[in-house]
Amino acid sequence: MTEASDQMKDLSVSEPAEKKEKDKKDKKEPKEPKQKQKPVQKPKPQQKKKEGAALIGIDVSKSVDLAEWYQQVITKGQMISYYDVAGCYILEPASYAIWEAIKAWFDSQIKVRGKVRNAYFPIFISADNLEREKEHVEGFAAEVAWVTKGGKSDLEKPVAVRPTSETAMYPYFAKKIQSHRDLPLKLNQWNNVVRWEFKHPMPFIRSREFLWQEGHTAHLTKKEAAAEVLQILDWYSDVYQELLAVPVVKGTKTENEKFPGADYTTTIEGFIPATGRGIQAATSHCLGQHFSKMFNIIVEDPTTKEGSETKHIHVWQNSWGLTTRSIGVMILTHGDDRGLIIPPRVAEIQxxxxxxxxxxxxxxxxxxxxxxxxxxxxxxxxxxxxxxxxxxxxxxxxxxxxxxxxxxxxxxxxxxxxxxxxxxxxxxxxxxxxxxxxxxxxxxxxxxxxxxxxxxxxxxxxxxxxxxxxxxEHRVTLTDWKDFVPTLNGKNVVLVPHCEGGKCEDEIKEMSARKDDGDNTAVDTKAPAMGAKSLCIPFEQPEGITPGETKCVNPNCKDFAKSWVLFGRSY
Known part of the structure; x- marks a missing residue:
């Protein structure tokens, strides 16, 4: 999963706040059984705390202090309890029930229609396996947690706690796949992963340990692999839209944002109206033959004619994942000043x-x-x-x-x-x-x-x-750079003509960030410091781009636009 490189303070939940929340009581029983408490009223637009509010309710407005609102909603709504390891959280029954509903629906799709089988691989990955694939490791290096001791003794070789399982599973694939008749091999596991981030933690959205499913499949041809990539993406879209009532945009990641080691990455991108920021919801990757060459996953070419020298080909691989981040996106999308609003299809209690x-x-x-x-x-x-x-x-x-x-x-x-x-x-x-x-x-x-x-x-x-x-309403199409930053500052994401160049994309991110050196690129001085990055190249492309004629939105770019690309500030 690709995460944003910046974390805005307007929706971060710090550890001191966790400790503070432990001392609060979610409910206060009335002294007299007959006593009635008035419903919690919404605060005035500029009012942060509500005077005399009952402790049961949310005492801050979502529009005034989103970070505090979110913390109260997930704790008082009994979604999360804090834990004594920073960045790790207890999923309470109400939130875990939502994950179980997602799991039941998605598991049915991949098993019955996708012919995928569930398995489980160990949480520990040897350093040798993890480091075999340089590009892949570099994408996670800063977040890998290592075990260096067993009891009081130092381990001869440290082992990694899985950030993802490509390097854990593919030696097994190499042993299991001995013939083209063993293909396709389709495995999925429901597990936990650890990414030891040092950014501000945020329950569900950004945590050091989270739950997910990760599917890993091997195919004989690129065509078969490509078809599965899109099928999985459609099912991910259904999880969000049909179960969680959360809209998403389907598309392909740019080269800058694709999964490390993948040929290409497809994605569904969500949106948080309260902050105007995009959020990656789930991804489905075509890994191509990159990992099969690294781990020597080969089969004989079935098209080899009798009597001819046998040819061998590397298999085509995919990986795809959906996480408990989905619950956080649902909460941020639907919740209001009275608390949570759970869609009926996933609610533990309807x-x-x-x-x-x-x-x-x-x-x-x-x-x-x-x-x-x-x-x-x-x-x-x-x-x-x-x-x-x-x-x-x-x-x-x-x-x-x-x-x-x-x-x-x-x-x-x-x-x-x-x-x-x-x-x-x-x-x-x-x-x-x-x-x-x-x-x-x-x-x-x-x-x-x-x-x-x-x-x-x-x-x-x-x-x-x-x-x-x-x-x-907040996906705005524009072609002129002068409108880019002001539109972002209006809590929007923007669809712009772009050359798809990585250096150009980096420049846009830098140009759209707030500067403190007198540069007035960011027109609104109250704009977040975070620059905009590409969210995806949407599958649904508007008209208006003429190859060799339409200019890239970046005024410094000399290349022509190849497609409409969705840009935005992102989690």
Missing amino acids: VVIIPVGITAKTTPEAREQLYSEVTWIAEVLRSVDIRVETDFREAYSPGWKFNDWELKGIPLRIEFGPKDSEKHVVTTSRRDRDNKDEARGETAISDLKEAIPALLESIQSDMFKKADAAYR
């Missing part, structure tokens, strides 16, 4: 049912009757595979519970009280709607089996439409 309307005058018999009806409603929904939770906690008021479940991002809340029971309906409240009147609805109990699944699908669809509209 619906929470809360009994309401119970007062001091309610008899024990009436209370039990209401609770019994709530339990029955839950069972009805479970019968149609809805993931349901009931909240019978009596020490908390309904309003407090509403805030609690909204903070956790549960897609749909059902309220059920004596008046609902009389009318044979339930009251619903969608988490994805800001306007409370628009969020609320009413469903007949007799229609629950059809109406609630349909409502969840509507929430899923509407979440994607909203995010997709935001991404499209």
